[in-house]
Amino acid sequence: MSQIIADSYEILQQIGSGGGGVVYLGRHLRLGKLVVLKADRRDLTARPEVLRREVDALKNLSHTYIPQVYDFVAENGVVYTVMDYIEGESLDKPLKRGERFSQAQVIKWACQLLEALCYLHSRPPHGILHSDIKPSNLMLTPQGDIRLIDFNIALALGEEGAVRVGFSRGYASPEHYGIDYSGLGATQGVRDEAATRLEEDPATVVSTGAGSSSTGRRTVLLDVRSDIYSAGATLYHLFTGRRPAQDAKEVEAISSKEVSPAVAAIVQKAMEPDPDKRWQTAAEMLRAFERLHENDPRTRRRKRRMAATAGLLALCFLAGGGMTFVGLKQMERTQNAMALAGYSADALEQGDVTGAIQYALQALPQKRGLLDPDDTPQAQRALAKALGVYDLTDGYRASRSIPLASEPLKATLSPEGTRAAAVLQGKVCVYDPQTGAQLAELEAENSALSDALFLDEDTLVYAGPGALTCYRLTEDRALWSGQPATAIARSADGSTVAAVYKEESRAVVYAADGSQRAVVDFNGRQQAVTVNDGFADPEDALLALNGDGSLLAVSFADGGLELFDTTGGDGDIQLFDGSDYTHFEGGFYGKYFAFAATDGGDSVCAVIDTAAGEQTGAFADQTPFHVQSDESGIYVSQDNVLVRLDPKTGAQTELAYTEKDIDAFVHGAEGSVVATEDGVRVFNNQAVELGRSDGGDRGDFLALAGGRTLAASRDVPALRLMEREEHPALVTYDPAFAHDEARLSADGRTVMLFRYDAFRLCRAEGSVLTDVTIPEAQQVYDQQFRRENGDSWLEVVYNDGLVRRYSAVDGSLMGEEQGPVPSGDQYEEFFTDRFKITSPLHGTPEVYDRETGKLVTRLEPDAYLTYVTQVGDYIITEYISAQGDRYGLLLDGNCQVLADLPRLCDITPEGKLVFDDKMGTLRESRIYSLQELLGLAENSLKEEIK
Template sequence: MRQETEVSDVSQVIAGAYEVIREIGSGGGGIVYLARHLRLDKQVVLKVDRRKLLAKPEALRREVDALKNLSHTYIPQVYDFVIENESVYTVMDYIEGESFDKPLKNGVRFTQPQVVHWACQLLEALSYLHSRPPHGILHADIKPANVMLTSQGDIRLIDYNIALALGEEGAVAIGRSLGYASPEHLGLGFSYSSESVPTHSRGDVRATTVLDSPDTVVSTNTPPPSSSSGKKIMLDVRSDIYGLGATLYHILTGSRPAHRVHEVVPLSDKDYSRGLVTIINKAMDPNPDLRYQSATEMLHAFQHLRENDPRVKRHKRMRMMTAIICIAVLMFGAFSTVMGLKRMQSEQASLKLAEYSANAMADGDSVKAVQYALDALPTPGIFTSNYTPQAQNALANALGVYDLEDGFKPHKVLELPSETLKTVLSPNGKTAAAITLGELTIYDTETAGVIATLPSMDSALSDVEFINNNRLVFAGKEGICLYDISQKQKVWTGKPATEIAVSADGSSIAAIYKDEGHATVYNGNGKVASEINFEGKKQRIAVNDSFANPNDNLLALSANGEWLAVSFGNGALSLFNVKDPNGTVELYDKSEFFHFEGGFSGNFFAFSSTGAKSSVFGVIDMHSLAQTGGFESKNPFGVIANESGIYISNENKVVRINPISGEQVELAYTAADVASFAIGKEGTLVGLKNNSFAFYDSDARLTMQFKGAFKADFVGMNGDYAIVGNRNTPNIRVLKQEHNPSIFDYDSSYVHDEARLNANGSTVMLFSLEQFRLYAIDGKLLKEVKLPETEQIYDQQYKRDKKGSRLEVIYNDGHTDIYSGDTGELVGTEQREQPDLSLYEQFFTDTLKIASPLEGAPVAYDRKSGKKIKELEKDAYLTYVTQVGNNVITEYVSTDGERYGLLLDGKTCETLAYLPNLCDIIGDRLLFDMTSGQLRETHLHATSELIAQMTP
């Protein structure tokens, strides 16, 4: 029978964050549910443990932190642990697939190669778990039901509610899945006594004796089991080895091992490979001293399974004599082979590091991306390969040498002591403050250096807010604390507090301690100005606030501290007049809403209220105390309200809203739903639910986007700095605003396809198939022309040569109009050969022929041999090919109109650099046409030049 504390209603919400969808499994350890994270709108697994919580909170917290920090391909990510109504809930990845017990029950049989493949993956996972500091993590219940088979054919080792962090003396037995549990689980001791065999510590390797008959693997001189010594039998990593061996036994044979260890029928090499039989039988030896002593040792046995096969050994001996005869002949080639292998290894390492660099850059960590890229470019030598194109591309991308767009770019990474609970920026953005469990850390965002570390309230609810650039207030260990950063000292300390709000003028600070029934309002000097009585209502918090913060509460002060807005766990939302106890306004005295956001903007209070089925946004005029507008949606509203305005997000849009007229101004239209956003003078920074974040400029144009492995739970932006973070990671990405100089500015609303500079750099032509404008380099408009018969235009080409600079407009019948690049005047008309209207084009360099068909990707061929080298971009139209030294630049227009170039290796056509917004090439000068209305330039950077820039 299920306990009262377990989930009984599929609509139940756990810890205010996880909505149960359905039960997907149950067992002796607990019940497993499919759930949805309400804020993230992401499916997760939620397991409620049947066992009573006996561990001390600090011990449980250490174990929780250890499990949440696990990150391995074959282990699902643990996101959260929640304690509610004395039950422990584990939140982890939802894995698409099924556990092995289901196909085994249906009689499905697996091949030996499949079993070996999965065994290696399981052992990689166990090796990772067992090596976690300080003493390793024991799974303790490995069985087919706890091994998931994904749709990709890989495994995941699941069920961490019964995993144990190993102590120095091992762990007590807890998992007893009969047939898979080691003798130690059952309290049986098969280890040698100290009199008969020397004592060996965990990790020592003891050989298993294989008798003459290959059918059986047994231990020599194994004494009978005993558990009467009075000493508790502990589990260690060898207990997991037994469980794994028993699991592989079942997957291989289709039969569950006998419950009693001495009744297990050993595998026979008459039915299976001798090497596989030997490994599994050894793993299941009743005596832990005679099993594999570590997962790494057992993995090594699997990895060398073939070479340890007796048939392979005999074959090797037969070949030995032949090999000896050949040695003399091969000596000369040996050095070349070794050198070739070393170079091959060097190249493979370079490719892998380049991939790491690209992944780090996608995550917004440019510092790590640069380091990986530099590591991928070793000093050339006899045993190292030449620079790989992938590594050169990674370095150029990590340094951003060709990305001349203004906007926020990856700058630094703040390394926190543990997962982030909250982080904020100072008004000028030069300082960041981050709360982790029990600690506040203050950082310099320019250098990522730590300014100060202070003890905070030991609660996930702990808060921090800046009052100005030099002072902040936070939930200190001893109580709410005002801290002066420049003086590095506490100014004053008040009562215990967790959630904090600061008025815009800095004159008032409101604080609530957990779910107490009142708020305390302080003045700037730390004196208590008022106590606000909630009349029995309390804010919403998790049962155990050491592990979870629902982040559902609203606490906000008006600009001058006159009004305090507070939401409550029963769905109430109240506006308290700080100076008048009788001036309370109840927006909701009770409701089904459980999540609130909002704040004050001038004379208005803006808020959103979100429940299971809908979300409401509203604006209240604080003078008249009347609602001026509002919306309702099935999707949650995000709200930011401050002295700069009122901003809301809903689905994939962010808008600024006029509190009186309701007029909306679009700030961002995103590719996925918005998870978080921040507003700054330069634009809008948005965290998206598809694990990416993006920046939109003041005209709502997308100027920066990073796709990474984490969702941006929070973003912040002030001055020239921005921060992006995830609650499950201990790192905060710092972005910095870049402003690049331009060589020419123009009206960005003028529609054109291309931009070109004339030969002497005195004019700029912006042109399309309909029109062109010619400007002097100082911005003066010299000429504007509407092209005739635009529907008959075949192509346009801007040329610079001894004849000067000119735009040639080519029509379908072959006649060509020529316009001066210096004056814009029509200087001639020529009748040329009629162009091929099939649009099949060919481009030539010294070494390449590039064919661009009407449909399909362009293809590069060796010009001399005609051999195909590489297909080029598939999803874009090739417009130009330019030879630059020994390399080539290809220019493209994507399907959505984006123009860009690729710097390619002149021999292999592999990409050396991505050139966004490329519009013109003059020698080694590269010109870029920014969509915001500027032409900018840089030069081609040799890889050696980029390396030198990064070398002290």
């Protein structure tokens, strides 16, 4: 049976141990979020105030390269610190496997580590010292970044420094051992018994005294330079693969064969035995790494040697080695370009469009030199996809990923979608979702229960430190403040705000100008509040105002649910005096109040007519309901379906249907955003999917406003944004007519929508010319739309070889003839100027050289090839996927893919691409050259800078 800590955390497995304690992987029971629990080995009864002081300091930390500390709990005499679970492995593991890292890799990690130390060392009042920096305390994430972990021995610095608590052999500074080399010669130093214990070769030495060590002459304190030494020793190991000697004076110098002289100098200075000779701050050492390029002597020498190198290369070419040299360099750069194209695809999947464009551009150098390879098709494909030039369906596309300093506790959009806000640990940050720029950083109540919401595009009300605060963004000032608050609700008309502070048994109601309208007494009851309100808000409590603020809905920890009349009248409505329900959600729609309640096993959803004081409908099930109710309607999800519920009739209108269960949703005027374990999807009000983000992040926080969506996960320090895109239509049609293919006539005046048993012929503006039923549809073997000599028709081939042709002008039967009986294997061959392309029904299409007959390449392995069209130097292949979706690929003259063509349905005689969104619109695009794509990318990045 698994162990439960503090009724909140389930220990799953031990994942590490050391001198400081045992480390466990755990799970927050309510939220399902993975966490790390560090069981401290120090004696709780001896010095609990020390541990509490450390963790309280660490809970306020918020930095990209530092895991968030959430909780400090004691269970059966053991102290547990609860913090973020960082996916990946610590850097000591690849070192033990004998892996070596490139200089560029380690420099990147060095800068991230030093940024984290800059942050720690600058924390008020005097900074925080990590004290045990080493490879095993650097976690490498799947994204290739590091996180500095294991803060259980971190020290809060005093004005003079900090006493040592623990350290690791080889990575600790002389001060950690009680040795003071400052201002002394190489053979001198002050030692204490810690240094003697060091010689007994412990892995980690832990001070047993409560005070500092002294030899009788002076006390040896730690300061930021002690962390700098440990950082240098850690980098030494990462650069060289060797653990540094435990005595600073015996550390073997890094050779120039291992790293550049400039890098070796930075590490050597960090590891100076005399702290006065080290880098004095992490910021100073960080600047040294950032300026490596201009300070490296080899960079300066390179300029002086350029002329000589050019001459030397010329001699190499004359000697016959030039082509080999160039070929190897081109191969290396081609591999690098392919890797960058992969990075571009990854960035796009995470919603970072700008990053995707930048990676693709790096893979496509515009200034080509002798050593540069031809542009790789993979890079051009990545750039076209990042720019979205061929994705012409109206809908929502990933537009931006805004990085946060830590995982969000709450996130939302303003009513028109022009502002985004994220609640982090102890602060609220406001962003421009179009540019990603941070507009404000406001100090907040240090609680995960803290809310923030917009009253309008410029006004934010949030849980400030000790007071509910209303803030005007453009004026950069607080308009008013009220009583302490964490949970906040606003009325639909914006006239009223209600707030509750943690477990207080009352709510304070304010007018929009900050004046206090009412105090609602809960009669001793309180809302459900987690024991540790610094970790995350399970959002079990309901707090909602109706449209004009006259009613306030409140749920309670005892399972109660009540509607309070905020006007002072007798309009209170008690729905549950108490119950077993532990989770509530819902809100008001006009005079109706809709809610869902769950006890972990059973769930109920009900609608109340507040004017009549009666229930108009209810549902009960063992599967949880999720409810959103606002001035636009009542919306309920269960399992994988989202519906709009009519409060009078109980009629349901489907708004979204997904393969996996819906975990969360939000509905707005433009449609719905739903989150499942597969990602986030956007639907219009007709339940048609308009966009998706399959990054894999949980959609714990969702918002939809102003043609923009926001999704954020408690586990990922970022806001993911999508924006609605619209494109001009070439042809419109009634989407109610189901069809497999859409083709334009040769003159562009009509469009034929067809399937195996029928077709519809429409004029270009969408009006219907005729509907035709294809006779004996069950015997149809194949259909092909033909264009020849300015004429167009649909050719229907039957199993017995009969061929019928229907006009694309008026839909009439042009004639029929008996042809050979089809073979039935669906084998086809296509021809271009240079190639023959074979397409079996089951198997991968193959490309052969028409002159030599040799196999050139293979095409898409998991789709059926339907058409091949040559357009100038390009080849366009069209496919049906295993899921029945149609798409195309743009190929170069060597049949290498240059671009994806989603929903491609036709290619006009002029070589234009036509796309069918299956929602009533055909759209057209030209084929973009590489130079055009580069120009579009440049303009996109310029707009980004603006």
